[in-house]
Amino acid sequence: MTAAVEFQSVSRHFGSGPNAVKAVDAVDLTIAEGSFFAMLGPSGSGKTTCLRLISGFEQPSAGAIRIFGQDVSAIPPNRRNVNTVFQDYALFPHMNVRDNVAYGLMVKGTPRALRHAKAEEMLHLVQLGGYGDRKPGQLSGGQRQRVALARALVNEPRVLLLDEPLGALDLKLREAMQDELKSLQQRLGITFVFVTHDQHEALSMADSLAVFNQGKIAQIGSPEDIYAKPRTRFVADFVGSSNILPPALTQALGGPAQWASLRPEHTRLAATGPLTGTVTALRYLGAATRVVLKSGDTEIAALVPAGDPLPDPGSTAAIAFAPQHLHLMEDK
Structure with a gap:
């Protein structure tokens, strides 16, 4: 089976010479198709930069990135079959929920009736049927998160990237959304790549995860293996x-x-x-x-x-x- 995402000795350095910042340093990584994969690590560990490399918002300084076997190094973000859900949701406050969800389809030139129908389908998928006429300011944090998720899914990406999307939610709602995200991924069967610094999120949702530290992967494996068999002191201390x-x-x-x-x-x-x-x-x-x-x-x-x-x-x-x-x- 072709991997959904593959990194081959990928680096992303900022600056040059001895003062260059090695945000990602010679990372090798394979993410299986249809899996829920988590990138876990503290701030500055390289996990978000890896997500941006997959999306195309950052370009590698070295190495190759493949999505379903295709080298995407020279492919711009809008031509990669991936979509991103950001932590701040990035919803347009002047648009209603339906138009927010349909925005990507509008950019592609999809006829209005068809894009609205697809938007309503996505809203029902994330349990927000009937909310299409509301503005984002009329929604709770959890509801805005679902709208952002629907907007990312409406373009039918093969890989969905999630950049700490639950970070702004309170504990109770965050735990409920963890269950919903995992259930949704299993129903859709598409690849989710989830970035978080929260070990509980990674352990409870991921099929497999990579623990990042100082631009490198400290350990990769199933949540059970990483928790029970940490390879290094850093992993043992950070995970649990x-x-x-x-x-x-x-x-x-x-x-x-x-x-x-x-x-x-x-x-x-x-x-x-x-x-x-x-x-x-x-x-x-x-x-x-x-x-x-x-x-x-x-x-x-x-x-x-x-x-x-x-x-x-x-x-x-x-x-x-x-x-x-x-x-x-x-x-x-």
Whole structure:
């Protein structure tokens, strides 16, 4: 099967010489057709630049970008079979919802009746049937996000690019829209490429994801693999919450002298255990309390289910875990 999107040693540098900014640095990437793919990373990690390279709004300094096997390096954005949903939605405030959705078809010269019919079809798809005559200012944030989504889909792109589209929504609405986006992608069967700095969004929606750091991909794989088997300290720390144990401590626990990751949910407080320390903090999380211990120079956290007894701050406590949950990582 031909990949929907393929990067071959793609770089995007800004400036020249020793002061050049390597926004994207020799990235290799393959995105499967029909998948929900997430690009996850902190600000400045290169993920949004990669999205702009796919859309054509940025040109690579080196390497090749292919969309369904076609080298698109010299193809302008309006001739690529992709469309983008932006974080700020970029709706025209003077147009009603129907005309906003139909705008791309109008630019293509589609007759008015046909483009309005297609716009209404898209509005029903995103559960906004009957909203066509309203202006964007009369809609909630979630509704405006759906209008932007309908506008991107009306041109029937083979790849839909989403640039942190849920960032402006409150938590409850953002979680609801995550479910809707995933459901919509599965119904349409087109490739979604989703950029976010929110690990929960990436883990809950993506079939596969790439974790970016300093212009490079730190790790790529399924959400389950990246969470359970982080390759580096950066990935372990950025994706979820993890106890990162230095080589000397890993060796003292019976393993090799390597950095290791131990997720707090795989630990428990015990009368005795391989890890002991002084309780420095109790952080209530609702369903559990995060208990933080200081062992030498290392902080170690365990999750205690709601209702279970908690140690007192300043007391000595032990943490136990199953050996298979201690995951060894590269020295980075």
